[in-house]
Amino acid sequence: MTLTPENLVSHLPVKKCTLGCPILDGLLGGGGIPCNSITEIFGESGCGKTQLCLQLLLSAQLPHSLGGLSASSLYLHSELPFPLRRLHHLSTTILNHNNNNPLDNILVRPLHSADDLLSLLLRLDSLLLLSPSPLPIKLIVIDSIAVLFRSEFDNSPAELRRRSNLFFRIAGMLKMQARRFGLAVVVTNQVVDLVESEGFRVGNLGGMWSSGRRVGAALGMAWASCVNSRLFLSRSDEVVGREGDGELRVRTRRRIHVVFAPHLPEGSCEYQILREGVFGVRL
Amino acid sequence: MEVSGLPLSASQRAKLASAGYTTLSSLSSISSQHLARDLNVSNEEALQILNVVMRTGRFSDLAGASIVAGAQSAWDMLLEEEHNKHITTSCGDLDKILGGGISCKEVTEIGGIPGIGKTQLGIQLAINVQIPFDYGGLGGKAIYIDTEGSFMAERVFQVAEGCIEDMLKLNVSQLKDLETLKEKMHPNTFLANIFYFRACSYTEQIAVINHLEKFVSEHKDVRIVVIDSVTFHFRQDFEDMALRTRLLSGMASKLMKLAKQFSLAVVILNQVTMKFIDGSFQLTLALGDSWSHACTNRVILYWNGNERHAYIDKSPSLRSQSAPYAVTSKGIRDVVSNCKRIRMM
Numbered sequence: 057m058t059l060t061p062e063n064l065v066s067h068l069p070v071k072k073c074t075l076g077c078p079i080l081d082g083l084l085g086g087g088g089i090p091c092n093s094i095t096e097i098f099g100e101s102g103c104g105k106t107q108l109c110l111q112l113l114l115s116a117q118l119p120h121s122l123g124g125l126s127a128s129s130l131y132l133h134s135e136l137p138f139p140l141r142r143l144h145h146l147s148t149t150i151l152n153h154n155n156n157n158p159l160d161n162i163l164v165r166p167l168h169s170a171d172d173l174l175s176l177l178l179r180l181d182s183l184l185l186l187s188p189s190p191l192p193i194k195l196i197v198i199d200s201i202a203v204l205f206r207s208e209f210d211n212s213p214a215e216l217r218r219r220s221n222l223f224f225r226i227a228g229m230l231k232m233q234a235r236r237f238g239l240a241v242v243v244t245n246q247v248v249d250l251v252e253s254e255g256f257r258v259g260n261l262g263g264m265w266s267s268g269r270r271v272g273a274a275l276g277m278a279w280a281s282c283v284n285s286r287l288f289l290s291r292s293d294e295v296v297g298r299e300g301d302g303e304l305r306v307r308t309r310r311r312i313h314v315v316f317a318p319h320l321p322e323g324s325c326e327y328q329i330l331r332e333g334v335f336g337v338r339l
Numbered sequence: 340m341e342v343s344g345l346p347l348s349a350s351q352r353a354k355l356a357s358a359g360y361t362t363l364s365s366l367s368s369i370s371s372q373h374l375a376r377d378l379n380v381s382n383e384e385a386l387q388i389l390n391v392v393m394r395t396g397r398f399s400d401l402a403g404a405s406i407v408a409g410a411q412s413a414w415d416m417l418l419e420e421e422h423n424k425h426i427t428t429s430c431g432d433l434d435k436i437l438g439g440g441i442s443c444k445e446v447t448e449i450g451g452i453p454g455i456g457k458t459q460l461g462i463q464l465a466i467n468v469q470i471p472f473d474y475g476g477l478g479g480k481a482i483y484i485d486t487e488g489s490f491m492a493e494r495v496f497q498v499a500e501g502c503i504e505d506m507l508k509l510n511v512s513q514l515k516d517l518e519t520l521k522e523k524m525h526p527n528t529f530l531a532n533i534f535y536f537r538a539c540s541y542t543e544q545i546a547v548i549n550h551l552e553k554f555v556s557e558h559k560d561v562r563i564v565v566i567d568s569v570t571f572h573f574r575q576d577f578e579d580m581a582l583r584t585r586l587l588s589g590m591a592s593k594l595m596k597l598a599k600q601f602s603l604a605v606v607i608l609n610q611v612t613m614k615f616i617d618g619s620f621q622l623t624l625a626l627g628d629s630w631s632h633a634c635t636n637r638v639i640l641y642w643n644g645n646e647r648h649a650y651i652d653k654s655p656s657l658r659s660q661s662a663p664y665a666v667t668s669k670g671i672r673d674v675v676s677n678c679k680r681i682r683m684m
Binding site: 061064067068070092094216224228232236256258260276283284 | 530531
């Protein structure tokens with residue numbers, strides 16, 4: 057580092073990676089997921105976190121003129137199995153103009169534990185400098201961070217302290233590399249159930265509800281202090297009528313909310329998961 | 340300090356004493372004409388007396404004049420405090436409980452949970468410190484030390500736009516100036532007047548803070564230093580907690596000295612942590628008990644229902660009270676109450 061201050065005007069416009077949908081990009085202030093920063097996406101299982109990540113892995117390859125980073129990405133997954141077929145299908149719809157094989161530009165690595173992630177981050181330099189993929193790596197996705205921490209630690213104060221130390225080390229390293237290489241970092245997280253009196257309000261939403269449960273992001277206040285932006289994916293099932301045979305017809309409504317982000321106001325928008333990907337709905 | 344200690348002629352000292360000028364501070368803000376009339380001397384002689392007062396005044400220590408070198412009388416301190424400048428937060432209620440805004444010459448710590456608006460307040464202050472004299476501001480520059488990567492230029496641009504918009508509104512009556520003002524005040528000018536440092540580790544953070552004294556002495560128009568946040572790099576594995584305490588208190592005393600020496604505001608943002616107290620987890624500002632003594636003022640930001648509030652947790656001069664504030668697209672502002680909102684519609 058140098059001790060010369062930076063000119064902020066040169067930071068404009070802030071580099072971002074499109075989500076591949078103008079409505080979702082619009083919710084994020086236009087442009088998508090910001091570089092040099094950690095964005096967390098949390099929600100219950102089946103809400104579309106992984107879908108959104110896969111879409112991002114592909115849209116990162118788009119040229120700058122189309123809102124992408126013209127870059128490869130690194131996908132670190134702790135939930136098995138890796139959804140290869142879905143990724144392959146999405147690649148044909150999102151990058152249909154591309155002649156190269158888009159899967160060449162996605163590096164996939166399973167994560168087994170928090171320590172495994174830490175040792176990988178310590179060796180990240182060489183991977184970023186000598187990327188085996190055709191394009192340089194500009195996007196790192198960790199899907200999900202919660203799995204690495206939810207089983208290994210118990211609830212004693214000493215263990216919680218050890219856990220939060222690890223959060224800050226991991227986040228510190230991710231932010232340092234994000235800054236050095238201009239990376240966008242996306243991390244997914246799970247939900248925990250909260251009872252009415254429990255938990256402190258974090259961010260714009262007084263209470264967060266998904267599938268009729270009151271929820272919060274997993275990993276507590278320490279991890280919340282590690283991410284720059286937090287997005288929440290919620291779902292609710294709505295009865296829309298009855299089938300001929302008396303079965304209830306249920307429609308799932310999904311919303312993506314800005315819980316907090318240094319550059320964004322409070323906001324949310326509805327989205328759908330279609331065969332072609334995740335798309336915002338303009339009402 | 341007494342007038343009798345000044346290097347003046349005996350008759351001049353006697354004239355001063357008989358006219359009631361016994362202390363230096365009584366001569367600190369008086370015109371030469373006024374003094375000439377009071378002492379019944381020529382204007383030139385009065386000017387010469389005032390020059391002596393200026394030279395020997397608070398900037399130097401006459402041998403034996405003060406027992407402790409650099410000491411200040413409480414009276415001088417009071418005068419100084421009255422002239423102490425404040426940086427507005429753009430929220431009237433918040434300024435009110437802060438005694439006019441964030442105080443220059445002091446270290447103010449601001450803490451709260453993620454998403455409450457710490458960075459927003461930091462950005463707002465880095466912009467507001469630049470409000471020109473004519474608009475009641477300090478016309479200064481800012482140093483922003485970013486340890487978390489949450490300082491985003493596009494947001495700073497928006498806040499600068501909001502600040503300019505409000506200043507132009509104040510100025511509508513003087514339409515002549517409006518065009519020149521608009522030219523002069525471009526958000527990019529505000530961005531360029533923020534010296535931005537990004538620290539990616541605690542060693543980098545300490546290096547920047549150690550460098551500040553030299554940097555500020557070369558950039559005397561800096562009126563605020565914001566550290567966003569002091570905490571992040573110090574919550575990683577510190578095996579030697581005594582080292583951590585030592586580094587933090589060293590940093591705090593450097594910042595305190597900087598604030599006094601250059602009459603600038605230091606704003607330190609802090610995170611919260613869960614502390615196990617009396618069998619349950621409670622929220623408290625991070626970095627522990629010894630750190631809690633490091634800053635002069637401590638402000639806690641928290642949710643009160645659906646409103647953001649700020650609370651003066653610690654201050655030698657301010658009452659403990661709280662006030663609501665809002666984070667809007669233009670930056671920090673007053674909370675618009677529901678009834679007002681309805682009236683506006």
